Amino acid sequence: MTQVTADPFTLWHPVASAHDVPYRHVHHGQLLGRELAVWRADDDYVNVWENRCLHRGVRLSIGMNDGTELRCQYHGWRYANRSAGCTYIPAHPADAPARTICNRTFASVERYGLVWSGEDPVGDPPTVEVLEAGTPFGLRNLPVNASAELAVQHLRDHRFLPSARLGSDPAGSAGSAEMSVDGAGDYSVVLTSRAGGAQSTAVFFVQPVDSGRCVIRGVLAETPAPSEQAAVLRHHAVELNRLVARIEAEAARLPAPEPMVPVLQQVPLHLAEVPEAPAGRQAALRVQVRRKWETAAGVAAFELVPITGVLPTFQPGAHIDVHLPNGLVRQYSITNGPGETSYYRLGVKLEPDSTGGSVCLHETVREGDVLAISEPRNNFPLRRDSMRTILLAGGIGITPLLAMAQSLDRMSLAFELHCFAQSAEHTAFSDVLDRLGESVVRHLGLPPDETVAEIRRLVAAHDEFTHLYVCGPGPMLEAARREAAAAGWSDDHVHFEYFKNTTEIDDSSTFEVALARSALTVTVLSGSTILEVLREQGVPLPSSCEQGACGTCVATVLEGEPDHQDVYLNDSDHEAGDRIMTCVSRALSDRLVLDL
Amino acid sequence: MIKLYDYVLSVNCYKQRLMMSILDVAYETVPVDFFPGWEHKGEEFKKINPLGHIPVIDDDGYILWDAHAILVYLAARYDPSGRWYPTGDPGLLGETASWMLFAEGTTNTASAARLCVNLGYDFDLEACQAGAHRLFRVLDEHLWFREREGREWVCSGAHPTIADIALFPDVVLSEEGGISRLDYPALRRWTDRVKRIPGFEGMPGIFPASPGL
Numbered sequence: 001m002t003q004v005t006a007d008p009f010t011l012w013h014p015v016a017s018a019h020d021v022p023y024r025h026v027h028h029g030q031l032l033g034r035e036l037a038v039w040r041a042d043d044d045y046v047n048v049w050e051n052r053c054l055h056r057g058v059r060l061s062i063g064m065n066d067g068t069e070l071r072c073q074y075h076g077w078r079y080a081n082r083s084a085g086c087t088y089i090p091a092h093p094a095d096a097p098a099r100t101i102c103n104r105t106f107a108s109v110e111r112y113g114l115v116w117s118g119e120d121p122v123g124d125p126p127t128v129e130v131l132e133a134g135t136p137f138g139l140r141n142l143p144v145n146a147s148a149e150l151a152v153q154h155l156r157d158h159r160f161l162p163s164a165r166l167g168s169d170p171a172g173s174a175g176s177a178e179m180s181v182d183g184a185g186d187y188s189v190v191l192t193s194r195a196g197g198a199q200s201t202a203v204f205f206v207q208p209v210d211s212g213r214c215v216i217r218g219v220l221a222e223t224p225a226p227s228e229q230a231a232v233l234r235h236h237a238v239e240l241n242r243l244v245a246r247i248e249a250e251a252a253r254l255p256a257p258e259p260m261v262p263v264l265q266q267v268p269l270h271l272a273e274v275p276e277a278p279a280g281r282q283a284a285l286r287v288q289v290r291r292k293w294e295t296a297a298g299v300a301a302f303e304l305v306p307i308t309g310v311l312p313t314f315q316p317g318a319h320i321d322v323h324l325p326n327g328l329v330r331q332y333s334i335t336n337g338p339g340e341t342s343y344y345r346l347g348v349k350l351e352p353d354s355t356g357g358s359v360c361l362h363e364t365v366r367e368g369d370v371l372a373i374s375e376p377r378n379n380f381p382l383r384r385d386s387m388r389t390i391l392l393a394g395g396i397g398i399t400p401l402l403a404m405a406q407s408l409d410r411m412s413l414a415f416e417l418h419c420f421a422q423s424a425e426h427t428a429f430s431d432v433l434d435r436l437g438e439s440v441v442r443h444l445g446l447p448p449d450e451t452v453a454e455i456r457r458l459v460a461a462h463d464e465f466t467h468l469y470v471c472g473p474g475p476m477l478e479a480a481r482r483e484a485a486a487a488g489w490s491d492d493h494v495h496f497e498y499f500k501n502t503t504e505i506d507d508s509s510t511f512e513v514a515l516a517r518s519a520l521t522v523t524v525l526s527g528s529t530i531l532e533v534l535r536e537q538g539v540p541l542p543s544s545c546e547q548g549a550c551g552t553c554v555a556t557v558l559e560g561e562p563d564h565q566d567v568y569l570n571d572s573d574h575e576a577g578d579r580i581m582t583c584v585s586r587a588l589s590d591r592l593v594l595d596l
Numbered sequence: 597m598i599k600l601y602d603y604v605l606s607v608n609c610y611k612q613r614l615m616m617s618i619l620d621v622a623y624e625t626v627p628v629d630f631f632p633g634w635e636h637k638g639e640e641f642k643k644i645n646p647l648g649h650i651p652v653i654d655d656d657g658y659i660l661w662d663a664h665a666i667l668v669y670l671a672a673r674y675d676p677s678g679r680w681y682p683t684g685d686p687g688l689l690g691e692t693a694s695w696m697l698f699a700e701g702t703t704n705t706a707s708a709a710r711l712c713v714n715l716g717y718d719f720d721l722e723a724c725q726a727g728a729h730r731l732f733r734v735l736d737e738h739l740w741f742r743e744r745e746g747r748e749w750v751c752s753g754a755h756p757t758i759a760d761i762a763l764f765p766d767v768v769l770s771e772e773g774g775i776s777r778l779d780y781p782a783l784r785r786w787t788d789r790v791k792r793i794p795g796f797e798g799m800p801g802i803f804p805a806s807p808g809l
Binding site: 020073234 | 733741744780803805807809
């Protein structure tokens with residue numbers, strides 16, 4: 001009897017063969033009682049996930065792999081390649097899912113034509129000398145209704161013929177071969193067959209599916225000549241089927257073991273509770289500049305990769321804070337399409353009147369440098385329930401809209417991306433735009449008045465199923481909002497993101513702020529901001545741009561009349577007065593009550 | 597126009613809807629209260645099909661029953677390319693007939709198990725499930741070798757046949773009968789390919805596949 005010596009939960013096991021995970025498919029796997037959804041993204045990363053949607057526990061193996069994301073069949077929640085973070089919840093089309101909504105992932109390494117994973121594997125997947133030295137060739141895997149231990153035990157007596165003996169006699173009997181066991185582990189057996197001067201070595205890995213089920217995954221050390229492969233595969237299938245019949249016959253005589261009960265991860269306490277808002281501008285991540293290049297005249301592009309681990313999930317419209325070597329903090333949109341999860345790609349325009357942010361990125365930051373960045377934040381979420389989406393990009397305003405366009409394109413949703421730029425040379429990320437085909441319309445070299453006329457034309461026709469997203473320089477954005485309003489668009493169909501707030505901030509007022517939840521009342525004197533005063537009092541509020549453009553430091557107003565000075569909220573929001581950007585806005589009334 | 601005596605949850609009726617959708621044949625359905633009304637066992641319905649089962653088609657007065665026979669008729673009559681029922685290729689036609697008979701087996705095991713679980717039929721559920729697993733094992737190995745040959749379908753041709761249509765619903769709804777397809781990865785990949793046939797339509801319990809590459 002083979003003794004199981006190592007804890008199987010700390011070992012690497014094969015969970016799929018490479019041919020089980022073609023593109024656009026979700027393999028249904030199981031290891032040690034736990035069901036897995038295994039899927040290959042178009043960038044060849046193989047995801048090994050717990051086979052249940054966080055939302056209602058539905059199997060993700062019946063979901064759709066669109067090459068970049070896995071979509072649950074029930075309510076359409078979408079999860080990103082690599083990180084398994086949720087990127088979109090159709091029932092909440094206007095909201096960005098919290099970054100903490102993330103499926104459980106397991107390790108994943110491809111080796112010898114197999115996908116290796118494990119519950120809690122230690123070290124690297126096993127290396128097998130004969131396979132390292134050879135040219136591994138995968139046999140058909142066979143499911144067995146018996147324990148892995150029993151299968152391994154029987155595999156030691158397994159017989160087959162050397163590949164070279166099969167070309168002439170595919171039906172040859174394996175009985176004539178001389179077999180030797182060249183190695184054996186708890187979940188593998190290495191066998192060599194010798195006959196008529198020929199020899200072949202095969203490694204049989206046994207995947208413990210459950211206590212009473214396993215899969216035998218055979219790999220020949222040497223790939224047979226193409227003309228012989230069919231005969232070799234047939235021969236092994238016949239011999240392995242015989243072996244499986246013997247194993248199952250013995251297993252049927254033994255008492256059936258109790259199925260394994262996988263431990264489903266509970267939602268961690270810190271996610272189950274109302275999260276504590278981080279104080280100040282956090283730079284939780286360290287990334288390395290893998291690539292820096294000029295994507296257009298005066299526009300530098302950066303690819304940032306994680307130093308360890310996986311980057312947090314982002315959604316189209318999300319931005320990060322980049323903490324620059326010179327101490328400045330700047331916000332840049334993530335331009336990646338869905339599934340491009342191994343890096344963040346940014347586009348930075350050199351601003352002639354830069355206060356040091358874009359100059360630093362253009363001139364000081366180089367490939368290989370390490371930068372501190374915040375986790376992605378999405379204050380410019382993209383709805384996916386519109387019949388038609390119009391994206392208006394002015395210059396470098398293309399960055400968030402590029403991410404949106406790629407998501408819409410992947411989901412086959414109708415959109416138009418209008419790029420306004422000085423010239424083709426000034427159009428950033430043309431390579432990505434080219435891939436989006438006819439949905440992209442370039443408007444090059446238009447003077448301001450013609451730009452406005454063009455925008456007027458573009459927003460003229462609309463209905464309640466059309467949404468508009470605008471990002472660009474202030475004047476263009478103002479024009480787009482004005483033209484859309486004139487054409488009868490309602491505010492909640494027009495979404496925009498400013499680069500910066502050019503409003504001259506009037507901070508002369510003095511007023512009182514009462515915090516309903518914290519039972520604290522503070523006075524905001526002229527010259528200071530609500531955000532600053534609250535921080536001094538130890539009330540943590542997240543923030544990012546701190547100039548009223550990005551929407552991160554928003555607070556809910558319960559009483560009082562805000563004095564809005566931001567460019568994040570739209571006119572209807574300003575009129576409603578139930579939200580306030582605490583970094584720049586103030587109070588017209590003597591007192592504000594905030595839901596903090 | 598073809599009239600299909602239909603029950604929306606019946607795999608055998610779905611086979612006809614799927615075939616007609618793929619062949620772009622116009623038809624209308626006559627809903628039969630299969631469950632819980634057992635209308636197909638009533639005297640009125642037996643005037644149409646004395647065997648008292650569905651589906652039945654009425655193509656301008658031409659009446660035909662038995663799911664797999666109707667598939668033969670629909671493909672032979674409405675597929676001018678002759679690929680779905682390859683009468684022009686004896687070898688392929690023989691394979692098609694062989695796998696159609698195999699599909700009788702999956703209907704009598706996998707789909708019978710589903711009738712036990714969903715509609716309370718008094719079959720031997722365990723025997724149905726064990727029988728389905730035996731057939732699925734054979735089909736999975738067969739499809740795995742097809743993939744090695746660079747082929748995608750049950751028969752050896754480059755184009756799907758009515759055998760794929762006859763097998764698909766029994767396979768893809770097996771989990772409703774308590775038959776997991778976890779052990780049959782090649783079978784699962786083939787269901788994705790069937791779902792990507794132009795004109796494919798689903799039924800309750802059958803989800804679409806993502807677009808292929």
